[in-house]
Amino acid sequence: MATGSEGMEDVRMRGFRERASVEATLTSALDGVQPLPFEQLSVTECAGRVLATDVQSEVDVPPFRRATMDGFAVRAEDTYGASDYEPVFLDLTTSSMPGRDEGEPISHGAAGPIMTGAPVPRGADAVLRAEDATERGGRLEVTAPVAKAKNIGRIGEDVKTGSKILSSGRLLLPQDAGLLASVGVDPVQVYRRPVVRIIVSGDELLPPGDKPDGFKIVDSNSPMLAALVSRDGGIPQVVRLPDDAHEMRRALALPGADVIVTAGAASVGREDRVPLLVGELGELLVHGVSMRPSSPTGVGRIDGRPVLLLPGNPVSCLVAYDFFAGPVIRVMGGRPSQWPYTSVTLPLRKRLVSQIGRTDYARVLIVDGEVEPVAISGASVLSSVTRASGFVVIPAGLEGYGEGTDVEVHLYEAAGQL
Amino acid sequence: MATGSEGMEDVRMRGFRERASVEATLTSALDGVQPLPFEQLSVTECAGRVLATDVQSEVDVPPFRRATMDGFAVRAEDTYGASDYEPVFLDLTTSSMPGRDEGEPISHGAAGPIMTGAPVPRGADAVLRAEDATERGGRLEVTAPVAKAKNIGRIGEDVKTGSKILSSGRLLLPQDAGLLASVGVDPVQVYRRPVVRIIVSGDELLPPGDKPDGFKIVDSNSPMLAALVSRDGGIPQVVRLPDDAHEMRRALALPGADVIVTAGAASVGREDRVPLLVGELGELLVHGVSMRPSSPTGVGRIDGRPVLLLPGNPVSCLVAYDFFAGPVIRVMGGRPSQWPYTSVTLPLRKRLVSQIGRTDYARVLIVDGEVEPVAISGASVLSSVTRASGFVVIPAGLEGYGEGTDVEVHLYEAAGQL
Numbered sequence: 001m002a003t004g005s006e007g008m009e010d011v012r013m014r015g016f017r018e019r020a021s022v023e024a025t026l027t028s029a030l031d032g033v034q035p036l037p038f039e040q041l042s043v044t045e046c047a048g049r050v051l052a053t054d055v056q057s058e059v060d061v062p063p064f065r066r067a068t069m070d071g072f073a074v075r076a077e078d079t080y081g082a083s084d085y086e087p088v089f090l091d092l093t094t095s096s097m098p099g100r101d102e103g104e105p106i107s108h109g110a111a112g113p114i115m116t117g118a119p120v121p122r123g124a125d126a127v128l129r130a131e132d133a134t135e136r137g138g139r140l141e142v143t144a145p146v147a148k149a150k151n152i153g154r155i156g157e158d159v160k161t162g163s164k165i166l167s168s169g170r171l172l173l174p175q176d177a178g179l180l181a182s183v184g185v186d187p188v189q190v191y192r193r194p195v196v197r198i199i200v201s202g203d204e205l206l207p208p209g210d211k212p213d214g215f216k217i218v219d220s221n222s223p224m225l226a227a228l229v230s231r232d233g234g235i236p237q238v239v240r241l242p243d244d245a246h247e248m249r250r251a252l253a254l255p256g257a258d259v260i261v262t263a264g265a266a267s268v269g270r271e272d273r274v275p276l277l278v279g280e281l282g283e284l285l286v287h288g289v290s291m292r293p294s295s296p297t298g299v300g301r302i303d304g305r306p307v308l309l310l311p312g313n314p315v316s317c318l319v320a321y322d323f324f325a326g327p328v329i330r331v332m333g334g335r336p337s338q339w340p341y342t343s344v345t346l347p348l349r350k351r352l353v354s355q356i357g358r359t360d361y362a363r364v365l366i367v368d369g370e371v372e373p374v375a376i377s378g379a380s381v382l383s384s385v386t387r388a389s390g391f392v393v394i395p396a397g398l399e400g401y402g403e404g405t406d407v408e409v410h411l412y413e414a415a416g417q418l
Numbered sequence: 419m420a421t422g423s424e425g426m427e428d429v430r431m432r433g434f435r436e437r438a439s440v441e442a443t444l445t446s447a448l449d450g451v452q453p454l455p456f457e458q459l460s461v462t463e464c465a466g467r468v469l470a471t472d473v474q475s476e477v478d479v480p481p482f483r484r485a486t487m488d489g490f491a492v493r494a495e496d497t498y499g500a501s502d503y504e505p506v507f508l509d510l511t512t513s514s515m516p517g518r519d520e521g522e523p524i525s526h527g528a529a530g531p532i533m534t535g536a537p538v539p540r541g542a543d544a545v546l547r548a549e550d551a552t553e554r555g556g557r558l559e560v561t562a563p564v565a566k567a568k569n570i571g572r573i574g575e576d577v578k579t580g581s582k583i584l585s586s587g588r589l590l591l592p593q594d595a596g597l598l599a600s601v602g603v604d605p606v607q608v609y610r611r612p613v614v615r616i617i618v619s620g621d622e623l624l625p626p627g628d629k630p631d632g633f634k635i636v637d638s639n640s641p642m643l644a645a646l647v648s649r650d651g652g653i654p655q656v657v658r659l660p661d662d663a664h665e666m667r668r669a670l671a672l673p674g675a676d677v678i679v680t681a682g683a684a685s686v687g688r689e690d691r692v693p694l695l696v697g698e699l700g701e702l703l704v705h706g707v708s709m710r711p712s713s714p715t716g717v718g719r720i721d722g723r724p725v726l727l728l729p730g731n732p733v734s735c736l737v738a739y740d741f742f743a744g745p746v747i748r749v750m751g752g753r754p755s756q757w758p759y760t761s762v763t764l765p766l767r768k769r770l771v772s773q774i775g776r777t778d779y780a781r782v783l784i785v786d787g788e789v790e791p792v793a794i795s796g797a798s799v800l801s802s803v804t805r806a807s808g809f810v811v812i813p814a815g816l817e818g819y820g821e822g823t824d825v826e827v828h829l830y831e832a833a834g835q836l
Contacts, residue, residue, distance in 0.1 A: 204535060
């Protein structure tokens with residue numbers, strides 16, 4: 001801003017007169033960013049976390065010959081030829097129950113009641129289905145034959161000792177937690193979740209929970225950013241500050257966070273001192289990006305920690321988070337850098353206009369299987385991203401997309417909520 | 419099972435000789451199930467929860483005329499005709515800063531420095547961009563004109579007092595939390611999360627964290643089910659029991675849960691007493707479903723609470739959860755009953771065989787854009803659902819799908835993890 005100090009002029013010269021591309025900014029943001037060291041977690045808590053090592057099974061699953069049906073452990077050949085018209089009779093022995101020792105060995109002409117999951121007694125080589133036999137006068141009337149090995153789970157059939165069951169980098173699903181528990185893996189090594197310090201600043205900001213009052217507005221960025229950070233696997237740590245250089249410097253320099261995200265005070269106005277402070281405390285790598293909204297976005301490093309300078313306008317803040325902060329946080333937590341949005345490809349009902357040399361993030365609605373831009377008046381309109389179905393990115397090389405063009409819409413809504 | 423008591427025979431007659439369809443079972447499971455009453459939550463904690471009321475804004479956003487750019491508050495007509503060659507000079511007044519009172523009124527020939535978000539002083543009707551003016555000798559040299567109303571956010575332009583900003587049933591996104599905070603909504607009314615008691619039983623079960631030992635296996639169902647319940651918005655409450663009727667009865671009847679999910683002891687074997695107990699304590703509505711895997715699934719009610727009887731085999735347990743327990747839990751929490759999986763439609767590389775009259779849940783892999791069945795040996799093979807990309811449902815009316823058929827694959831992996 002023309003009334004600014006010389007320092008501000010410097011920033012403006014470096015940043016806003018020569019804006020970085022979205023691609024170059026993302027490269028700067030991700031430069032040197034690695035997954036954090038792993039931590040140990042109980043197998044009952046590991047679902048939703050990212051596995052930090054390959055996992056081999058130390059056991060066979062099943063660890064013993066196991067019945068896969070309720071029925072009778074038999075020697076298969078004893079049942080051959082059995083039918084409703086010509087049943088075969090076998091002598092009943094003791095039962096095999098899950099978790100107990102296998103029943104007495106099955107000899108020729110014998111049948112042992114057995115439950116699903118129970119160990120198959122020695123001597124038996126098949127489990128006859130309960131439906132194919134009836135207890136009658138203390139003996140078992142068999143009315144159908146069973147083939148050798150039928151209804152028996154072999155040792156190591158599911159998982160063999162030493163085999164890899166899950167790979168490093170896997171976002172653990174509910175069934176993965178089950179599998180890990182079943183082979184006795186505990187604790188599980190997962191990537192540590194990055195602690196993300198969210199610094200919002202502005203004399204005009206009231207804390208969330210307050211009502212807007214006079215010229216004071218309520219901070220909407222910190223609850224939004226905290227939820228985004230949680231979604232991306234990070235642990236949010238919110239710090240709200242007035243426009244005060246001393247406090248901002250302290251919040252930027254304080255240890256205890258893996259990533260720093262600031263919202264507001266990142267433009268070239270008089271109070272926009274965050275870029276200057278980042279340059280002073282560390283390095284300001286990018287300031288000003290060729291995109292709309294969110295051009296007053298910056299990227300830096302302080303003590304090796306990534307610092308993402310997001311605009312204070314709520315929509316710009318969301319967009320800049322998604323383009324630059326989200327990937328950094330996800331990669332640190334061992335996740336892929338890609339957007340966590342599902343997308344659909346649908347035709348445009350109205351053209352989307354952009355400008356060559358600038359990446360545009362257009363909020364759109366899906367109406368009757370077609371895509372239309374959300375009518376908006378400005379970047380500050382948070383309701384435009386709560387009304388939108390999602391967004392379309394128009395790359396810097398294009399002037400927009402014409403009516404009828406198929407475009408990829410990234411959906412805000414969670415999977416299953418469509 | 420033929421060696422069972424008369425009671426077991428009853429169950430078998432009711433359940434397994436006449437299996438219910440998947441559709442009828444789901445109807446029974448969801449019968450009378452409603453979203454739970456709402457609870458109040460701080461706006462900073464509401465993201466990811468489901469809104470239980472429509473929300474109207476009690477304020478205008480913006481609540482005052484707001485600068486949407488850094489620059490100078492002016493009377494637009496004063497700048498008309500200004501250019502680099504014929505600049506216009508204006509007198510600088512005091513600055514307008516966000517959160518403070520508007521600066522002194524702008525009279526003819528004056529310009530007031532103003533920051534984004536700051537209130538526009540009376541008298542001014544436009545904000546001139548900082549780039550279009552330079553401070554020179556205490557005056558402002560204006561080198562481009564600005565149109566009336568430009569770069570000013572009107573009162574109520576984003577959100578008008580009394581307008582509906584979010585609808586009941588909305589799964590709150592990060593930006594929704596921001597919007598709610600900005601209009602001063604706090605607390606937020608969201609549906610209470612259902613408490614889901616997960617009862618696993620079996621003498622053969624060791625707790626997760628233990629190593630499998632002899633004929634004892636580790637309970638893999640409770641960590642899997644707890645993660646599924648959390649995914650679906652419920653609060654899991656795990657209870658692990660030996661095969662003991664007294665303890666099972668107690669766990670089924672105890673208050674303090676909104677839904678009961680049992681795993682294991684739900685078949686027709688001797689120890690499979692859960693169906694009997696549910697019938698005794700309440701109602702057993704369905705026992706035995708025409709599906710594979712998971713046919714020994716049941717649905718009941720105890721004191722009006724839904725009870726879902728899932729098989730003990732881990733894969734069957736997962737499948738029955740997804741078909742019947744998940745929808746109940748999601749609906750109670752105000753979510754849609756649909757699967758929370760994204761899906762893709764791709765051609766089959768190999769045919770998928772099923773049986774008329776039975777719904778099949780086939781685990782599949784996506785390989786080079788084609789779908790192929792996961793080679794499996796049994797329903798107990800949890801590794802089949804950790805190796806699979808997802809599953810295909812073959813409806814009861816079909817014998818399967820032929821090679822080359824386009825099938826819908828429901829993806830296990832979370833959005834963004836593909």
